[in-house]
Amino acid sequence: MASxxxxxxxxxxxxxxxxxxxxxxxxxxSSLPFSKFxxxxxxxxxSILLLNQLNQVVVIATGYSSCxxxxxxxxxxxxxSDQGRMxxxxxxxxxxxxxxxxxxxxxxxxxxxEGTPSSLLSGSLSxxxxxxxxxxxxxxxxxxxxxxxLQGSSDxxxxxxxxxxxxxxxxxxxVPIDSCYMGSHNSAFLQQASYITxxxxxxxxxxxxLLQYLTTVFATDLHSRAFLQxxxxxxxxxxxxxxxxxxxxxxxxxxxxxxxxxxxxxxxCSTCGxxxxxxxxxxxxxxxxxxxxxxx
Amino acid sequence: MPQVRIxxxxxxxxxxxxxxxxxxxxxxxxxxxxxxxxxxxxxxKKYVLQMLCVELPVNSxxxxxxxxxxxxxxxxxxxxxxxxxxxxxETKKKGDVTYTLNPIFQTNLKKLLVYGVVLPREPMPSxxxxxxxxxxELEAFALEQWECFLLQLINSSQTERPSNISSSxxxxxxxxxxxxxDREAPRLTESGFQFLLMDTNAQLWYIIREYxxxxxxxxxxxxxxxxxxxxxxxxxxxxxxxxxxxxxxxxNTIKDFTDLGLVKLQQGRKESWFIPTRLATNLSxxxxxxxxxxxxxxVVETNFRLYAYSSSKLHCEILRxxxxxxxxxxxxxxxxxxxxSLYGAFDNCITAEQxxxxxxxxxxxxxxxxxxxxxxxVTDQIRxxxxxxxxxxxxxAYYYDEFPSRDLFDGAVDYARSYNGLLWEAPDDSKKMRLVxxxxxxxxMREYLSGQK
Numbered sequence: 001m002a003s004x005x006x007x008x009x010x011x012x013x014x015x016x017x018x019x020x021x022x023x024x025x026x027x028x029x030s031s032l033p034f035s036k037f038x039x040x041x042x043x044x045x046x047s048i049l050l051l052n053q054l055n056q057v058v059v060i061a062t063g064y065s066s067c068x069x070x071x072x073x074x075x076x077x078x079x080x081s082d083q084g085r086m087x088x089x090x091x092x093x094x095x096x097x098x099x100x101x102x103x104x105x106x107x108x109x110x111x112x113x114e115g116t117p118s119s120l121l122s123g124s125l126s127x128x129x130x131x132x133x134x135x136x137x138x139x140x141x142x143x144x145x146x147x148x149x150l151q152g153s154s155d156x157x158x159x160x161x162x163x164x165x166x167x168x169x170x171x172x173x174x175v176p177i178d179s180c181y182m183g184s185h186n187s188a189f190l191q192q193a194s195y196i197t198x199x200x201x202x203x204x205x206x207x208x209x210l211l212q213y214l215t216t217v218f219a220t221d222l223h224s225r226a227f228l229q230x231x232x233x234x235x236x237x238x239x240x241x242x243x244x245x246x247x248x249x250x251x252x253x254x255x256x257x258x259x260x261x262x263x264x265x266x267x268x269c270s271t272c273g274x275x276x277x278x279x280x281x282x283x284x285x286x287x288x289x290x291x292x293x294x295x296x
Numbered sequence: 297m298p299q300v301r302i303x304x305x306x307x308x309x310x311x312x313x314x315x316x317x318x319x320x321x322x323x324x325x326x327x328x329x330x331x332x333x334x335x336x337x338x339x340x341k342k343y344v345l346q347m348l349c350v351e352l353p354v355n356s357x358x359x360x361x362x363x364x365x366x367x368x369x370x371x372x373x374x375x376x377x378x379x380x381x382x383x384x385x386e387t388k389k390k391g392d393v394t395y396t397l398n399p400i401f402q403t404n405l406k407k408l409l410v411y412g413v414v415l416p417r418e419p420m421p422s423x424x425x426x427x428x429x430x431x432x433e434l435e436a437f438a439l440e441q442w443e444c445f446l447l448q449l450i451n452s453s454q455t456e457r458p459s460n461i462s463s464s465x466x467x468x469x470x471x472x473x474x475x476x477x478d479r480e481a482p483r484l485t486e487s488g489f490q491f492l493l494m495d496t497n498a499q500l501w502y503i504i505r506e507y508x509x510x511x512x513x514x515x516x517x518x519x520x521x522x523x524x525x526x527x528x529x530x531x532x533x534x535x536x537x538x539x540x541x542x543x544x545x546x547x548n549t550i551k552d553f554t555d556l557g558l559v560k561l562q563q564g565r566k567e568s569w570f571i572p573t574r575l576a577t578n579l580s581x582x583x584x585x586x587x588x589x590x591x592x593x594x595v596v597e598t599n600f601r602l603y604a605y606s607s608s609k610l611h612c613e614i615l616r617x618x619x620x621x622x623x624x625x626x627x628x629x630x631x632x633x634x635x636x637s638l639y640g641a642f643d644n645c646i647t648a649e650q651x652x653x654x655x656x657x658x659x660x661x662x663x664x665x666x667x668x669x670x671x672x673x674v675t676d677q678i679r680x681x682x683x684x685x686x687x688x689x690x691x692x693a694y695y696y697d698e699f700p701s702r703d704l705f706d707g708a709v710d711y712a713r714s715y716n717g718l719l720w721e722a723p724d725d726s727k728k729m730r731l732v733x734x735x736x737x738x739x740x741m742r743e744y745l746s747g748q749k
Contacts (some may be wrong), residue, residue: 019325043410046410046708047345047409050330050333050335050405051341051345052341093407172444212349215345215348215349216346219345220342221338221342223338224339226364226366226367227366227367227370228339228342228361228362228363229361229364
């Protein structure tokens, strides 16, 4: 019979994990004020929830030194059924966000401020992936998850390993990472994340029209992506960070055993402990040998 | 697979068929905008969102650039649907086709996005509404009302307590589902059986559709009714809403809905209120192809015995359609699928596939995990018994006998064959000259034979 429902979920039911950058160092210098940015994002979240009653939205705030879940559409109605759905989104989210920002500020004061003012993207990516794993394991029926990074602050090379690990685990579980980068220069991390996981990387040309970018590109469910023209990345910055000084490098040394990257020659790999050859004097031959070893 | 005549999901077609004026009026209500947006195909939803902030008309050519070549057909479907529902307005100018979003729809959606959804009406504080049913009670109420209604629909004699649905209303619902020849007990038609085997949401939509189409006869505007229904589905299950916030027409409608189990009415000391049940709040959800799956209750064994863990009379009635019910315990119906019981079902135009899919869909959780959930020998046998019936084909025919000569007989056989009407002739070696010809060729045969004499 045609009326038999073949599956519980329609094709376009999605779970959207939004990683919201709240880094004060970036937003204080941004051309688009945070309040405006937030109103664009809230409208976008509303529209996702409006598209399908089974859609889920989870927002994770990415601060300078911490990250936290600040909104989950599945748990929201339980403690706010009288307020309805969407107004609750705004009030709940804003309240949680405020708490988060204050807490993050506290942590920032405790820690000594040094290095690049980057956000803890690796942490929030991992949290998003954990949440998605939980959804995957909840049963055979689950919405299709995807991650959207709304990032503004520049990359923190010291998070390179953690972020790459998160990217590969997202790739393994077939979760695309979309990224909307608000900063002035392209983010190599996010470019790679979207490239590897099959998501979309976009750097809005006009930050004022953020909502239109969000609804046009990032509201597309995974099912419709097969039919729609979406922005393609022009070029991806594949540069890596070295493990020893956390600097982004063009050329460097790679451990032939564990593929760790170093900017200078070391006697011993700091990651796996293998002892490198002593042929420091014969530089060309040693690099040759190393390349061969790492190729195999 | 048999073609299902009753398609419950084309409620949106019904909305689309409304005249333009009424449709525009519908879009005044933001709940309808929301419900309709959700019922659209994914690509169409996407387009609406994309066009939301675009005030200028968009050229169809540039719209086609949004999709990859693979998606051209989906794109067409999406655009057609949007135009059909008057969400997109099509303008043709000098060979150029442009689309604009319906301004009313656009404004309403924008409001929804920016300010969020407000509930259609404020629920009453729980201090006023005493004796509010628990969610289980409400669920049970809805189920009982609905089953009672269905029982009444198929078999008016079986109901314990008659519901308040007027007989004329019942007649409209029964239209197409039940036939009644004079003096005879009403019989379910083929689509009636299919209706019974559908899931609750699909049944509900069928009934609601009939209700809406018949509303014009009762002098109620169908657009008003649709908007009220969709609005109702956005209320919160289990909350009480003051009945005085409704218009006079809506008050009457809500009484009908009570009989269907969509809402429960309660009377307080001063005021009365209605409490939407899950049936009502699921209405707009089931517009898309999602549906809440009910727990099954039927266990079929390889020896053709059937155990149904249910106390529902309706289930018993449905099973009785194709199985022999042997005895009934408080929570269990025991029956057997027999050749006779199935022949009874086939006589009523229920197909084997329908029965099998009913058994599979309603399989008890214990057996539902197994593959197949219904034993293969049973499903095969049901199919075999059905094909048994199709083994003999009936054709009305004429029988010719006692031909005066062999020549005439042979001539008649050839003549009948030339009209492709020959069904049977006596074998050559037998002395008897006999012949069977299709009834429609009888006239020709008569002419031929009388001409030969």
